[in-house]
Amino acid sequence: xxxxxxxxxxxxxxxxxxxxxxxxxxxxxVLSMVxxxxxxxxxTLFRLSGNRILGGVAQAWVEVARNTPALFQIYMAHFGVAxxxxxxxxxxxxxxxxxxxxxxxxxxxxxGALKAIPDTQARSGRSLGMSELQAFRHIVLPQxxxxxxxxMSNQMVWAVLMTSLGVTVGMNTxxxxxxxDLNALTFRTFELFFVAGVIFYAIVKLIQLATxxxxxxxxxx
Amino acid sequence: xxxxHMDSNTRQGEEKDMKISTLTIAAVSATALTGPAFAxxxxxxxxxxxxxxxxxxxxxxMGSRDENNEPQGFDVDYCNDLAAALGVEAEVVETTFPxxxxxxxxxxxxxxxxxxxxxxxxxxxxxxxxxYYAFENAVVAxxxxxxxxxxxxxxxxxxxTAGTYEAIWLEGKIDEWGEGEFRPYQNQxxxxxxLSQGQLDATVSTVEVAEANVASGNYDGxxxxxxxxxxxxxVGLITLRGEYGLIDYMNLFxxxxxxxxxxxxxxxxxxxxxxxxxxxxxxxxx
Numbered sequence: 139x140x141x142x143x144x145x146x147x148x149x150x151x152x153x154x155x156x157x158x159x160x161x162x163x164x165x166x167x168v169l170s171m172v173x174x175x176x177x178x179x180x181x182t183l184f185r186l187s188g189n190r191i192l193g194g195v196a197q198a199w200v201e202v203a204r205n206t207p208a209l210f211q212i213y214m215a216h217f218g219v220a221x222x223x224x225x226x227x228x229x230x231x232x233x234x235x236x237x238x239x240x241x242x243x244x245x246x247x248x249x250g251a252l253k254a255i256p257d258t259q260a261r262s263g264r265s266l267g268m269s270e271l272q273a274f275r276h277i278v279l280p281q282x283x284x285x286x287x288x289x290m291s292n293q294m295v296w297a298v299l300m301t302s303l304g305v306t307v308g309m310n311t312x313x314x315x316x317x318x319d320l321n322a323l324t325f326r327t328f329e330l331f332f333v334a335g336v337i338f339y340a341i342v343k344l345i346q347l348a349t350x351x352x353x354x355x356x357x358x359x
Numbered sequence: 360x361x362x363x364h365m366d367s368n369t370r371q372g373e374e375k376d377m378k379i380s381t382l383t384i385a386a387v388s389a390t391a392l393t394g395p396a397f398a399x400x401x402x403x404x405x406x407x408x409x410x411x412x413x414x415x416x417x418x419x420x421m422g423s424r425d426e427n428n429e430p431q432g433f434d435v436d437y438c439n440d441l442a443a444a445l446g447v448e449a450e451v452v453e454t455t456f457p458x459x460x461x462x463x464x465x466x467x468x469x470x471x472x473x474x475x476x477x478x479x480x481x482x483x484x485x486x487x488x489x490x491y492y493a494f495e496n497a498v499v500a501x502x503x504x505x506x507x508x509x510x511x512x513x514x515x516x517x518x519x520t521a522g523t524y525e526a527i528w529l530e531g532k533i534d535e536w537g538e539g540e541f542r543p544y545q546n547q548x549x550x551x552x553x554l555s556q557g558q559l560d561a562t563v564s565t566v567e568v569a570e571a572n573v574a575s576g577n578y579d580g581x582x583x584x585x586x587x588x589x590x591x592x593x594v595g596l597i598t599l600r601g602e603y604g605l606i607d608y609m610n611l612f613x614x615x616x617x618x619x620x621x622x623x624x625x626x627x628x629x630x631x632x633x634x635x636x637x638x639x640x641x642x643x644x645x
Contacts, residue, residue: 217558220557228542318457319543322523328461
């Protein structure tokens with residue numbers, strides 16, 4: 139095995155910096171989910187609209203988001219758009235990249251959830267005098283979000299893990315970025331990344347626990 | 360041994376002694392045939408016939424790839440020279456700057472010939488040789504940015520290659536000034552891409568890299584502004600911290616490279632005309 143002595147003290151001294159990085163990671167993940175859900179609902183409406191152009195836009199978005207690596211999407215949000223003179227900071231590029239990815243996957247989740255809702259639901263809403271949008275807003279959307287809730291929590295986990303790709307666009311304030319920085323300083327690669335891995339694991343477990351609690355609280359019949 | 364039983368059991372005792380000495384002879388000769396039980400890395404390299412070097416191939420003129428995709432550069436030649444001195448084959452293993460250490464510690468490479476700056480913080484983890492090269496650093500800026508000296512870095516958006524000495528220095532300066540922004544990119548190419556796109560106002564890189572990139576014409580709109588006021592960035596070869604035999608050997612090797620003129624020869628081949636940096640420090644032994 140390793141011809142190497144592990145030095146944990148050196149890493150514990152840096153733990154506050156890493157935990158600060160974990161907060162930035164959480165912040166980006168949460169923001170990307172909130173914006174991602176709004177965008178995904180929008181894409182779902184585009185697809186339901188029957189309008190060729192809007193439907194095409196939504197379809198293209200979902201295709202690119204789901205069928206290319208997240209790394210590519212984040213890289214494009216930084217270096218790609220910069221060749222057109224648009225400059226985003228690493229933080230913004232990372233947020234845009236992950237949000238784009240989230241919206242694409244969530245739109246597919248929503249499409250699946252919609253299939254599970256009988257047409258009669260929307261039609262009975264309409265028969266009560268609701269407009270098409272009202273029926274969607276009050277009858278279909280709540281059911282859709284409920285069915286898609288657990289897949290959404292899955293995407294949230296992905297969002298947290300995807301923040302680690304931020305280093306490719308110069309991000310150094312998130313958990314992974316901070317870890318890379320400390321690694322360059324001290325060369326304590328194994329200890330640092332082990333601790334980063336544990337923190338990532340804890341964050342994800344926390345998210346899973348939270349979704350369980352929310353689901354238990356909200357979806358009682 | 361067994362003195363109290365010697366009288367009554369002389370024969371037995373003699374027999375036993377003989378047995379032990381036979382065993383000892385057998386053990387000693389076996390050891391002599393199979394080699395010492397505690398072979399160090401230097402022995403392992405000589406025995407295996409291959410020296411595996413981690414080299415960063417994204418760092419011209421120290422390491423890059425030629426048109427046939429073969430590794431080339433100062434560090435590649437240095438690895439080949441070291442292998443030739445040891446009488447073994449050289450094997451270049453490409454790593455990025457942050458990957459040097461995992462490659463070394465997990466035993467994928469024997470040494471890293473990868474322009475590794477010899478900071479005291481790092482020397483707690485890996486073993487450094489004496490310096491084999493020394494860099495000076497230059498400030499390179501986007502042409503659209505008004506800059507006349509390195510002090511104009513203050514308040515700018517700057518970046519450098521993650522894991523390098525200049526990145527550590529630059530991030531420290533940004534912290535010290537309390538304004539501006541620092542971004543570490545994962546490789547040299549991304550830094551210069553971001554600089555040429557105007558995402559970064561300026562970067563600090565070794566004079567060698569700066570000149571090579573400005574001359575290459577691959578990156579539009581960049582200019583060298585000034586030298587960066589750092590202590591020369593001395594770099595050493597690295598291996599595992601406890602491999603004294605190998606470190607000693609490499610120290611002598613570096614000394615011989617300079618004394619035989621090979622250091623100056625490699626400098627001229629990869630960097631250009633002029634004097635290579637002095638690797639000694641006035642007023643102290645090592």
